Amino acid sequence: MPKTVIIIDDDQDDLDVIKDVIKLIDDSILCITFTHPEEALRVITKELIFSPDIILSDINMPRMHGAVLLKKLRETPALNDTIIAMLSTSMANPLANTLTESGADFVLQKPVKMDDYHAMLHRIFLMQRSSAQNQTPPHDRGVATAPMSFGDLILDDLVHEKASIYIIDYAWNYLFANTTAIKKVNGYGIVGKNITDVWKELPQFNFEPVYLMLKDKVNNRVSMEINQRSPLTRTSIKITGKPLADCYLFNISEVPEDSTKSI
Structure with missing residues (x-):
């Protein structure tokens, strides 16, 4: 389970829903929220003293589009191991392909119901967990092979x-x-x-x-x-x-x- 999740969304209602669902999944997860992508980029790349486990970002935001934000985040070496999921209320295939090519681990349509948000976040957290499991010290690799995971x-x-x-x-x-x-x-x-x-x-x-x-x-x-x-x-x-x-x-x-x- 991730320890730190950053949520970026100019819609305060959507931001609150995502945060609430994360807290229902695991109340120990630290959620850091931003409504302005420029502020989020500045804090994440210049002020945080740790790398977040997961970044969840809206795509259609004023002043900075999600695709631009994603590109700048992926140019930050400290975020190489951070899972980035891009979310939108509507999704066109060309845009989804562009975001994936730019380094998004997930490009997902925002759910409507709370239960669907729970399933979506669970899917993202599974990838985060399996990625962490794969970060085995070199001298330990090959000793015991864990079963393949979704990630x-x-x-x-x-x-x-x-x-x-x-x-x-x-x-x-x-x-x-x-x-x-x-x-x-x-x-x-x-x-x-x-x-x-x-x-x-x-x-x-x-x-x-x-x-x-x-x-x-x-x-x-x-x-x-x-x-x-x-x-x-x-x-x-x-x-x-x-x-x-x-x-x-x-x-x-x-x-x-x-x-x-x-x-």
Whole structure:
């Protein structure tokens, strides 16, 4: 869990919501807030005597756009190990790509509900935690290999896979869904939401039988390979699941009808 989080947002309401959710997650986290990006940049780069673990910044701010702020932050060597997440109420793909290329670890759309903020921050904190776990002294490396974590995954390699890729945490919140997976639910944004909320919001897709079939495997953190009929497309699919240290990765691909086996 991070020790220090800096929040930069010209909207005081959004800033307060993020701070409140962080305190609910862990009251020991020090939250430093700024409503003016120029002031934040000055304090972070010239006055702080320590490097924050995470910086959460709005993108569309007056006087200094988030993209400019991100560039200046990433030019600061002391922030090399700081996770930077850029947030906005609306997100265009070209801008998201630009921010990622400029060094953003996350480019995320601001949630609407408090629960969604909790899931979003949990996802960011997972990356921070796994990054810290990977900072092992050189003489200790190779002695014991820890299980791969969410932060170790190269998500860009999974985005355009032909198979549907889903990653959930062990509270059944969606951390990631690739392009193929999102198309299967007609473009619905499931990332940051709990599976039970997705059932309610997508009643046309009957997820519950699949969940009941998989939950013991996930909850007990064991691998799986199951052939089943998809509740989304009604086609035969193969579900391969792999437990990681802090999340569970699903790979779902279509298979010929005659190869479907009962479970």
